[in-house]
Amino acid sequence: MAADYDLIARLYDPLSRLVFGRTLMQAQQVLLPCVPPHSHILIAGGGTGWILERIAAIYGEGLVIDYVEPSERMMELSRQRLCGNNTVRFHQVPIEEFTTGERYGIVITPFLFDNFRADKARQVFDHIAAMQDSSSLWLYTDYHVAAGSPLWQRILLRTMYRFFRIVSGVETQEMPDMTPLFQRGHVPVYTRRFYRAFILSVAYRCK
Secondary structure, three states, rough: OOOOOOOHHHHHHHHHHHHHHHHHHHHHHHHHOOOOOOEEEEEEOOOOHHHHHHHHHOOEEEEEEEOOOOHHHHHHHOOOOOOOOEEEEEEOOOOOOOOOOOOOOEEEEOOOHHOOOOHHHHHHHHHOOOOOEEEEEEEEEOOOOOOOOOHHHHHHHHHHHEEEEEEOOOOOOOOOOOOHHHHEEEEEEEEEEEOOOOOEEEEEOOO
16 A cells, blocks of 8 residues: 555655655656657656656656556645646555556656555666666666665654654654665666665666
8 A cells, every 4th residue: 555645745854854854856856967869758656746847947848758646635736846848647546556558768666666665666666667678777766775885774764654654644654775676677877875875766778
């Protein structure tokens, strides 16, 4: 069952800025220059949709975007965004239930996999990977806590999970390690770390 962010949809961005400032947005924006013109894009878990406006600021037309977001209220906010003359198709459905015969040159997953247990994350990853074309770029941004990460990062992530478990029904209590999944069929071509390496942004290209 997908996490339900309806209750905090309008508060989600202000809450993130309260904790992280503009870092979460910067971590996603830094990957957008990787998007080539006339791309066919899949955005999985776009939240409030602000990223659509940032994409339109780079390319005001020529893009085809499938925007997948399960939250009704998040989707309402996303539909109000200024997307330029790009074609944006909104799909209110969990990404694991989204099916299409199309293939995407760009996949964007902003803070998606922190919602899932490790086994579910693998299933969602494989489902998305099957929709990539042979030269696709995957723009991945999410939290990153490793064995040697500072204690404050582990405490902060645990606190966040407890909060979102209560208000949104997030099913997991720890961030799945996504690196081994990407290593199977992708190679990193650009990497940035934010918030003392607590947030990881990577552009992966299909091998």
